[in-house]
Amino acid sequence: MKHYWKIYFFTLLQIGFFIYSYILYSSNSFQYRNDYKSSSAQQGELVWQKYNCQSCHQMYGLGGYLGPDLTNVISVKGKNNNYILAIIKSGSIQMPSFNLSDVEKINLIEFLKSTDASGKADPRSFDSQFTGMISNK
Amino acid sequence: MKTTNEYSIGEYFIAVALIMLIFGLIFGVLASANYIFPAYSKNWLGFVQLRPLHVSSIMFFILIGASGCVYSSFNIISPYKINNSLAKLQLGCWILSIIFILFSYFNSKFGGREYWEFPPKYAILIAFTWLLFIINVIRIIRETKEKPVYIWMWATGIFFFILTFSENYLWQFPYFREHFVKDMTIQWKANGSLVGSWNQLIYGTSFFLIEKISKNKSYAKSNLAFVMYFLGLFNLMFNWGHHIYTLPTDSYVRYVSYIVSMTEWIFLARIIYTFRKNLTEAQKLFHHFPYRFLFASEIWVFLNLSLALVMSVPAFNLYTHGTHVTVAHAMGTTIGINTMILLGACFEFLKPETDLLSNGSKLLKFFFWSFQITLFVFWITLIIMGIKKGLWQMGNQSDSFNMMMSTLHGEFQVFVVSGFMLMISLVVIIISLLNSFFRNHFQFKTI
Ligand code: HEM
Numbered sequence: 001m002k003h004y005w006k007i008y009f010f011t012l013l014q015i016g017f018f019i020y021s022y023i024l025y026s027s028n029s030f031q032y033r034n035d036y037k038s039s040s041a042q043q044g045e046l047v048w049q050k051y052n053c054q055s056c057h058q059m060y061g062l063g064g065y066l067g068p069d070l071t072n073v074i075s076v077k078g079k080n081n082n083y084i085l086a087i088i089k090s091g092s093i094q095m096p097s098f099n100l101s102d103v104e105k106i107n108l109i110e111f112l113k114s115t116d117a118s119g120k121a122d123p124r125s126f127d128s129q130f131t132g133m134i135s136n137k
Numbered sequence: 138m139k140t141t142n143e144y145s146i147g148e149y150f151i152a153v154a155l156i157m158l159i160f161g162l163i164f165g166v167l168a169s170a171n172y173i174f175p176a177y178s179k180n181w182l183g184f185v186q187l188r189p190l191h192v193s194s195i196m197f198f199i200l201i202g203a204s205g206c207v208y209s210s211f212n213i214i215s216p217y218k219i220n221n222s223l224a225k226l227q228l229g230c231w232i233l234s235i236i237f238i239l240f241s242y243f244n245s246k247f248g249g250r251e252y253w254e255f256p257p258k259y260a261i262l263i264a265f266t267w268l269l270f271i272i273n274v275i276r277i278i279r280e281t282k283e284k285p286v287y288i289w290m291w292a293t294g295i296f297f298f299i300l301t302f303s304e305n306y307l308w309q310f311p312y313f314r315e316h317f318v319k320d321m322t323i324q325w326k327a328n329g330s331l332v333g334s335w336n337q338l339i340y341g342t343s344f345f346l347i348e349k350i351s352k353n354k355s356y357a358k359s360n361l362a363f364v365m366y367f368l369g370l371f372n373l374m375f376n377w378g379h380h381i382y383t384l385p386t387d388s389y390v391r392y393v394s395y396i397v398s399m400t401e402w403i404f405l406a407r408i409i410y411t412f413r414k415n416l417t418e419a420q421k422l423f424h425h426f427p428y429r430f431l432f433a434s435e436i437w438v439f440l441n442l443s444l445a446l447v448m449s450v451p452a453f454n455l456y457t458h459g460t461h462v463t464v465a466h467a468m469g470t471t472i473g474i475n476t477m478i479l480l481g482a483c484f485e486f487l488k489p490e491t492d493l494l495s496n497g498s499k500l501l502k503f504f505f506w507s508f509q510i511t512l513f514v515f516w517i518t519l520i521i522m523g524i525k526k527g528l529w530q531m532g533n534q535s536d537s538f539n540m541m542m543s544t545l546h547g548e549f550q551v552f553v554v555s556g557f558m559l560m561i562s563l564v565v566i567i568i569s570l571l572n573s574f575f576r577n578h579f580q581f582k583t584i
Contacts, residue, residue: 006289009367017374020393021304024322025313029387035318042314052247052254055188060321060384061459063251064188066171068538069459093175096183118317119385123459123530126383128452133395134382 035118037111044111047104056095060121066094071121074112081109145212146224150205151483152574153228154198155567157235158476161194162560169556172549182243189254190242195471196252200298201231202479203338204270207291209486210345211277214288218277223269230266234259250324253305260306267299285348285357286366287341293370294337301331322386329377336475337373343431343478346485350428351418365407368400376401382451383458391451398449401442408439426501430481433509437473441466444520456531462523469516472559480566487573501569508562515555522548 037045048054056067063069073079085105091097100108126134168187170177178187204227211219238255241247248256274295278288304327307313314320348357356362378394415435422428444466448457457463522545529541536544 003284006363010370013367013370013374020375021326024319024326024390025307027319027387033318033385035316035385037315037317042311045314046248049250049254050248052185052189052245054251055185055254058459060381062321062325062380064184065459065461065464066184094171094184096176096179096185114317121383123383123455126455128455132450132452133391134451134455135388136385 033118035114037114040107041110041114043103044107044109044114047100047108048111051098051100058121059115060119061123069121070112070115071118072116074109074116084109084112144221145209145486146219146221146228147205147207147209147212148486148574148578150201150208150224150228150231151486152571153232154202154205154479155483155571155574157194157201158198159564159567160239161191161198162563164191164194166553166557166560169553173546173553186242186245189247190239192252193238193242193255197231197235199335199339199471199475199479201228202483203294203335203342206342206479206482206486207274207295207338209482210287210342211274211281213349214345215277215281218280220273220276223273227266227269227273230262230269234262234266237262250305250308252328257306257309260302264299264302267295267302271295271299283358285344285354286362287344287348287357289363289366290337290341290344290369293373294334294339294341297330297334297337297373301327301334305331318384318386321384322381322390325380325384326377329380330373333369333373333377337369339475339478340369342482343434346427346431346482349485350422350425350431365404368403372397372400376449379449379451379454382454395449395451398446401446401449405439405442405446408435408442426505427481427485429505430477430484433505434474434477434481437469437477437512440516441469441473444469456527457523459530460523460526461519462527465516465519465523468519472512473516476563480570483570487570487577501566504562504565508559508566511555511559511562515552515559518548518551518555522552 053070054063056064058064058069059071061069073084074081087095088098088100088105088108125137127137128134164187167178167182168184168191171184171187176183178184182190208219208224237259241255241259246256247254249260253260274291278284278292281288304323307323307327308320313323344357344362348354375393376397378390379398382391382394415432419428419432423432444462447453448462448466525545525548526541529536
């Protein structure tokens with residue numbers, strides 16, 4: 001039958017897709033990259049989602065565009081936990097004020113610590129090669 | 138009265154989708170106004186609510202609209218094969234999901250992730266709705282003898298949607314949530330392929346319509362058409378890594394995506410190669426409204442593909458990532474390609490009075506053109522905004538984030554005004570389509 005090549009090809013691609021997915025799901029190499037989230041940090045991520053901080057803020061450049069990227073905000077000089085909690089409480093011209101519970105505050109800070117530990121989101125931390133590929137400095 | 142084989146459940150899907158598009162447009166304009174009047178709506182509907190309201194309404198428009206087009210096409214390909222009760226249940230579940238989800242946004246109840254910010258429990262309802270679609274379509278396809286490429290595309294799109302939509306919720310399991318970078322890798326893998334899956338539904342519809350309008354049945358069965366389909370599927374599966382080039386994930390992810398994305402040059406080359414032929418065809422068929430939208434979508438494919446090719450080079454991506462260039466890409470493709478094709482299809486299926494479309498209706502022609510022009514201004518403005526931010530983020534950042542944003546004030550104004558005009562153009566077009574829906578289905582039912 002002349003349709004067979006299509007079915008073979010489809011199946012082949014499908015198998016490739018599942019293998020690739022499996023490799024990504026089971027990869028352990030991420031674990032050496034300090035991106036582990038404690039259970040408190042995991043709860044903190046849910047706080048981030050509950051208040052939809054992602055509608056204005058980004059992690060590794062992904063999210064909304066009205067506010068700055070917050071992946072590494074916690075390690076910026078002069079912006080410690082208190083600064084962050086203060087701005088969340090007071091808001092700013094654009095940013096609404098949020099009334100987080102004490103537990104939510106602790107967890108959110110843990111989450112921001114874990115994103116910071118996972119790597120640098122600043123695109124300047126990459127070198128470009130002539131092939132167009134990038135690598136960490 | 139319409140006879141039974143003319144009764145098309147697909148048209149009801151299309152009507153609901155068009156209403157969602159109107160909502161989406163209004164929320165989009167209200168959201169964008171925050172760029173020039175900071176937090177003007179903070180007390181009644183903040184940006185934090187408006188963004189998901191906009192994006193989700195648009196997603197519903199695309200998904201329900203595409204489903205409606207698939208049904209309407211099947212109504213022509215294999216009449217009487219659609220199980221209307223099942224389809225009605227499906228539409229009912231969609232409407233229920235929409236009510237729940239919009240209601241939770243209005244009440245600031247979130248909990249999900251980007252593009253699906255609603256509380257995750259509602260995802261179950263959407264998945265169930267989609268399962269009904271799968272059951273219906275499998276039954277129809279089994280009874281359809283010929284399987285040109287668009288049937289493969291619909292089947293692929295429907296199957297991959299449920300796959301990637303579920304993948305999008307893997308974070309519900311602690312195993313997937315434990316590692317931030319891995320979690321994000323999987324999230325954007327799912328998101329990228331998900332967009333690919335609805336593109337299969339929509340491009341399939343475009344194929345079907347072109348075949349129907351040009352009355353040329355050979356192309357959709359040709360080997361070339363299938364080669365292009367497989368190339369598209371290959372990209373759907375493996376070309377999502379450009380969303381996360383800067384994420385410290387395993388570096389092979391970057392290589393795979395970069396290499397796969399370069400196969401998109403083939404699509405670009407093909408558009409250029411066939412452009413002359415298409416242009417001659419266009420001269421013959423341009424008076425036909427559905428065709429006009431399909432032709433416009435080709436131009437937008439060309440523009441957006443060119444932009445995507447630039448963004449897929451990691452070294453350039455450092456400048457465009459996390460800026461409005463990404464938004465230009467996202468809205469450019471969803472408006473210029475997806476919405477354009479869906480509107481063309483709506484014109485074909487709903488058939489607002491035919492003579493109105495072929496020669497007359499200066500009004501609709503005017504709004505067709507104002508749609509194209511305002512979209513172009515909108516798109517270019519987003520790109521300019523993005524490039525300016527890109528230069529800032531790769532520069533020494535002596536200006537703070539707020540200072541950088543305030544230098545973009547002029548661009549923001551153009552963005553909001555062109556977005557507003559875009560909304561007006563589209564709303565006029567949509568209303569004329571909805572009018573004919575109501576005329577087709579309600580006014581003439583009495584005889
Ligand atoms: C058919 C019409 C439209 C479609 C399909 C559409 C689609 C989208 C999509 C997919 C996004 C997500 C972008 C991303 O995350 O990268 C988005 C965001 C957005 N759209 Fe639209 N859109 C449409 C019309 C409009 C209009 C007319 C406006 C008004 C100016 C608008 C304003 C916005 C805004 C402000 C955002 C959020 C960008 C940010 O985070 O700052 N959209 N839209």
